[in-house]
Amino acid sequence: MKILDLMAATDTKKFAVLVDPDKLNKETTREFASLCNEAGVDLLFAGGSLVMHHRMDEMLDLLRAETNIPVIIFPGNSMQISSRADGILLLSLISGRNPEMLIGRHVEAAPVLKQSGLQIIPTGYMLIESGSMTTALYISNSSPIPRNKPDVAACTAMAGEMLGLRAIYLDAGSGAQLPVAPEMIRAVKNHINIPLIVGGGIRTPRQCMDACNAGADIIVVGNAIEANPGLISEMSAAVHQSKQ
DSSP: OOHHHHHHOOSSOEEEEEEOGGGOOHHHHHHHHHHHHHHTOOEEEEOOSOOOSOOHHHHHHHHHHHOOSOEEEOOSSTTOOOTTSSEEEEEEETTSOOHIIIIIHHHHHHHHHHHHOOEEEEEEEEEBOOSSOOHHHHHHTOOOBOTTOHHHHHHHHHHHHHTTOSEEEEEOOTTOSSOOOHHHHHHHHTTOOSOEEEESSOOSHHHHHHHHHHTOSEEEEOHHHHHOTTHHHHHHHHHHHSOO
8 A cells, every 4th residue: 555545544543653763773673663563553754853873774674674564754854865664754844934944955855765766745844832942943943833823734734735745744843842732733634635644742642642533643652652662552542542
């Protein structure tokens, strides 16, 4: 199945785990893959705002060897491209006004992506105010959409869909104090017909369920699982039990 078809399937909500190459070694990657298999994780997102130790290819090879879960690159910059993954979110930061994050880096990466064989998912990436300065905000040099402005988020997402983007990603950012508010998720979902991904600041199964019930199609969790891998099973169950 094509990754975009899997993301858009309406039979169930999807749970994605964000994997940072800097925080896993060979042994922990295998253990992590086993936990994801047992928990029924739907997607693995690989990447981060900063990748310091050039372990991306090694980690992707291990994940592909240990699991059949689709592995999608969630790139922090144009250097995070590898044909060892199944696909890549081609992120356009539509919530900001930094031209490098809207189109500039994409132009640089286009020849490499064209040759990579990766399934490319054009994604409208929207940073949402979360109560703290996240790495994504700092690196992107852009202002987030205010947490209490669901109408701005909805109009931004609509514009992204009209421009031809195939998914919308609402992200409070890695290490966010607060996740994206259910009111904003609901407002965005009510105005788009493409998959809605939500991540950042989600630390509990209850928050997973709240985001799903508000309209999120795919829930992404990273930091909370790094701190407590046992949450994978609980969060996956919460997402899959949420109402469609």
